[in-house]
Amino acid sequence: MTLLTDPPISRKLHAVDVLRMSDNASLELVNGLIVEKNVSVESSEVELIFGARILAYLSEHPVAKVYPGTLGYQCFPEDPEKFRKPDASVVLLERLKTLPEPNPGYMPIPPDLAIEVLSPNDVTYQTDNKIKEYFGAGFPLIWVADPNLRTITVYSRNGRPAIFTENDEITAESALPGFRCKVRDFFPATVSVGP
Amino acid sequence: MTLLTPPTSTRFTPADLLAMPDNAGMELVDGQIVEKEVSTNSSEVEGIILSVIRVFLLTHPVAKVFPASLGYTCFPDDPDKMRKPDVTVVSLSRLKDLPEGDTGYMPIVPDLAVEVLSPNDVIYNVDKKIDEYFSAGFPLLWIADPIRREITVHPLKGRPVIFTADDEITAQSALPGFRCKVSEFFPPITAVAP
Numbered sequence: 001m002t003l004l005t006d007p008p009i010s011r012k013l014h015a016v017d018v019l020r021m022s023d024n025a026s027l028e029l030v031n032g033l034i035v036e037k038n039v040s041v042e043s044s045e046v047e048l049i050f051g052a053r054i055l056a057y058l059s060e061h062p063v064a065k066v067y068p069g070t071l072g073y074q075c076f077p078e079d080p081e082k083f084r085k086p087d088a089s090v091v092l093l094e095r096l097k098t099l100p101e102p103n104p105g106y107m108p109i110p111p112d113l114a115i116e117v118l119s120p121n122d123v124t125y126q127t128d129n130k131i132k133e134y135f136g137a138g139f140p141l142i143w144v145a146d147p148n149l150r151t152i153t154v155y156s157r158n159g160r161p162a163i164f165t166e167n168d169e170i171t172a173e174s175a176l177p178g179f180r181c182k183v184r185d186f187f188p189a190t191v192s193v194g195p
Numbered sequence: 196m197t198l199l200t201p202p203t204s205t206r207f208t209p210a211d212l213l214a215m216p217d218n219a220g221m222e223l224v225d226g227q228i229v230e231k232e233v234s235t236n237s238s239e240v241e242g243i244i245l246s247v248i249r250v251f252l253l254t255h256p257v258a259k260v261f262p263a264s265l266g267y268t269c270f271p272d273d274p275d276k277m278r279k280p281d282v283t284v285v286s287l288s289r290l291k292d293l294p295e296g297d298t299g300y301m302p303i304v305p306d307l308a309v310e311v312l313s314p315n316d317v318i319y320n321v322d323k324k325i326d327e328y329f330s331a332g333f334p335l336l337w338i339a340d341p342i343r344r345e346i347t348v349h350p351l352k353g354r355p356v357i358f359t360a361d362d363e364i365t366a367q368s369a370l371p372g373f374r375c376k377v378s379e380f381f382p383p384i385t386a387v388a389p
Contacts, residue, residue: 118318125314128342148322151355161345161357 015074015081019105025070028084037069037085042147043119045188047087050115050145053186054090054172057179064092064112064176073114074106076137084133086114090175110134112175115143131155141175150187209268209277213299219264223277231263231279236341236382237313241281244309244339244380248284248366251373258286258306258370268300270331278327280308281339284369304328306369309337325349335369344381 012032018024026037047069054066067090072083089111099108114134116127127144134142135157142155152164156173164170166184206226212218220231241263248260263281270276283305293303308328312321321338328336329351336349346364349355358364360378 120317120319122318123314124312124316124318124321124340125342127318128340131343146318146322148319149325153357160359163347163355163357165354 012081015072015083015106018072018083026085028072028082030082030084031079032081038119038121040119040121042188043087043117046117046145046147046186047115049186049188050088050117053181054088054176054179057176057181061176061178062093064090065096066090067107067111072106073110073137075108075110076133078136084130086111086134087117088115089113090172092175110137110139113141113143113172114139115145117145117147120148141173143170145186147187150184152183152186206275208275209266209300212266212277220279222266222279223275225273226275232313232315234313234315237281237311239382240311240339240341240380241309243382244282244311247375247379248282248370248373251370251375255370255372256287258284259290260284261301261305266300267305268298268302269304270327272330278324280305280328281311282309283307284366286369304331304333307335307337307366308333309339311339312341335367337364339380341381344378346377346380 013029013034014032015029018027018029018034021027026039028035028037051066051068058064058066066088069085069087071089072085073089074081074083076082076084083106090113091107091109091111095109095112116130118127131142131144135155140157144153144155145151146153150166152170153161154164154170155161164183166182168183169180170183172179207223207228208226209223212221212223212228215221220233222229222231245260245262252258252260261283263279265283266277266279267283268274268277270278277300283301284307285301285303285305289303289306310321310324325336325338329349332351334351338347338349339345340347344360346358347355348358348364350367358377360381362377363374364377366373
């Protein structure tokens with residue numbers, strides 16, 4: 001998380017201000033301040049693989065929609081202007097039907113599954129705090145994918161956190177009924193890129 | 196991990212570091228001095244874990260427990276590498292096998308190494324340290340997270356498991372008979388200045 005407005009400005013921005021900016025794909029808004037998500041080549045690839053695997057499942061089982069990291073969620077009661085952009089997220093169709101308007105700029109309800117993919121500059125405490133924020137807003141299920149260790153840590157509001165390693169099979173509980181996938185299938189084949 | 200010296204062609208050795216006056220939070224990687232990340236909170240947790248294990252060892256003298264001032268020089272890939280896990284345990288039976296004389300560093304791997312996360316720890320650096328420790332043959336690692344009040348146990352052989360505040364944790368063969376509630380490793384939840 002990098003603070004983009006430096007020094008912090010006194011006027012707090014609103015979610016709609018960021019929506020009107022041209023290059024807002026990786027920006028989030030916290031306490032009225034714009035923060036930029038950490039990214040990397042590898043985490044970007046993994047984000048897309050998550051989206052693709054889930055999309056492939058949904059083409060056969062149309063129970064939900066899956067969104068990439070460009071979609072902001074403005075659903076944090078303690079900070080109404082705050083929006084966050086999980087790297088991938090899933091919302092059930094039945095819940096999408098309840099939205100007051102069909103195509104809002106930000107999603108006003110928590111996703112049924114939020115996925116965060118770690119990147120090389122992510123700091124442990126910030127990830128911890130994001131999980132806390134998500135649970136505070138009522139997110140039921142969070143996956144934190146670590147491309148380095150090739151693991152997915154599952155944080156479920158009603159259960160205990162668990163680490164799934166490469167050969168484990170993972171489900172998305174009620175976010176994607178019937179979905180199963182080997183953890184390793186979410187990560188690129190181990191081909192080294194660059195030095 | 197902060198690089199304290201601009202990368203130079205000079206490679207420091209563990210002996211060089213030992214001769215420096217203020218070397219408590221310093222490690223040596225690729226001949227370069229790096230400083231460990233620390234914080235008030237993580238230092239407190241280190242102290243608690245150390246003392247809980249110390250109390251157990253008073254009645255069960257099977258091992259020694261060491262604070263983060265002890266460096267380990269036990270990395271086959273880099274004989275001059277020296278790391279200082281936040282808390283470590285080495286069994287007495289293995290300490291007996293050490294060659295005579297105190298070199299200043301521990302030349303064998305600990306039976307248990309504990310790392311406590313601090314606010315500036317980058318996840319990939321923690322991952323990398325776990326890889327390093329396993330490559331050197333560390334049998335058991337605990338990663339303590341003061342924010343989530345959890346301990347993730349990484350055994351060399353086996354899968355990582357997260358223990359939450361109400362769970363009881365053991366240290367397997369590093370401390371036979373040891374059991375402790377995870378919440379006892381963390382300070383009581385009281386607000387401290389932000």
